[in-house]
Amino acid sequence: MFEASPFSLNMFQQCPRQYKFQYVDHLGDIYRKSRPYFTMGDHIHATLKDFLSVVPVSERNLPRLENLLREKWRRNRKGFDSKEDEKRWGEKALSQLRWFIQNQDISVIPFMIENNHRAELTDNILLKGRIDRVDKETDGSLHIIDYKTGKMPAEINQLQLHIYALILSKKQDLPLRKASYLYLQAGKLQTIELAAADLAQATSYVTDMVDKICAEREYPATPNSYCWNCDFLEICPNKEEAAGFTAEEDALDL
Known part of the structure; x- marks a missing residue:
């Protein structure tokens, strides 16, 4: 099946060759790279999951939400270039969670x-x-x-x-x-x-x-604006062309 x-x-x-590397050749574990935006996104998802499923409604508040994020963050701090870079992403995560608690129904089950x-x-x-x-x-x-x-x-x-x-x-x-x-x-x-x-x-x-x-038999590489984020860029047959695309982390569908 x-x-x-x-x-x-x-x-x-987006790119049949990337699909081949990931799902046909199963090279993901070999070439996967830690990236700050994925680390932040994973922590926010895990934090909101625990906040809405584990924390009792009466205890749902901003300090509890922020502490949950810090607990997740301590367990995985991969992908950051420096302490300053990690702080920047941490502040982005806190800002998003603060908006959530101020604007969403936090009593939802x-x-x-x-x-x-x-x-x-x-x-x-x-x-x-x-x-x-x-x-x-x-x-x-x-x-x-x-x-x-x-x-x-x-x-x-x-x-x-x-x-x-x-x-x-x-x-x-x-x-x-x-x-x-x-x-x-x-x-x-x-x-x-x-x-x-x-x-x-x-x-x-x-x-x-x-x-x-x-x-599909050929799985052609199709250089595009997401190439800079591809784990397989170093083995891509079109890596010279792909490397010309500018990194735009905010454009990612996270």
Whole structure:
């Protein structure tokens, strides 16, 4: 059975060669590099998970939230160039969490939080995805929430939310009506309404992409603005061209 996720499908679409290195040749563990924005993003996700699932509602406050972040941070301080660099990223993380506690409902009890989901889309495709949070609304419907710690794009990627909804629809009988990106850096919540047509479109996209991947033989490298962040840049056949792209960490979909 072919295993696919929003992340892997997006990687193939951006650069088939990167996909090959990661999922066909399985070189990720060899070439993976620690990066500050990933470290920060991981800590924020883990902090919010514990804050909303472990900490009692009566004890949810800013000092407790900040202490949770510091606990996570002490366990993993990889990817920073210097103490000053680490401090800068730490301050960014604290700023995002302060916005969260000041502007979001911190009494919420999530229906699901930071769960890894697997669902059979067809007899041949297993769809996987990690969903940050699912809330149950007052009408009994489910609301998917995906945290983003990077810069808010000009247009949101609705397809990723549709795929998350598709995965969840295979595992839950409750209606799915809303999905949101919560941009912690920008302090914005962007919500879309979900419809049956969105799930049908997501199904077509996934099956079409899997067909393309299975038919691919060359896996060409396609230099683009994300190359600077690629773990496999040093072994890329187009590394000279790829190296010409400027690093833009805020543009990452974190």
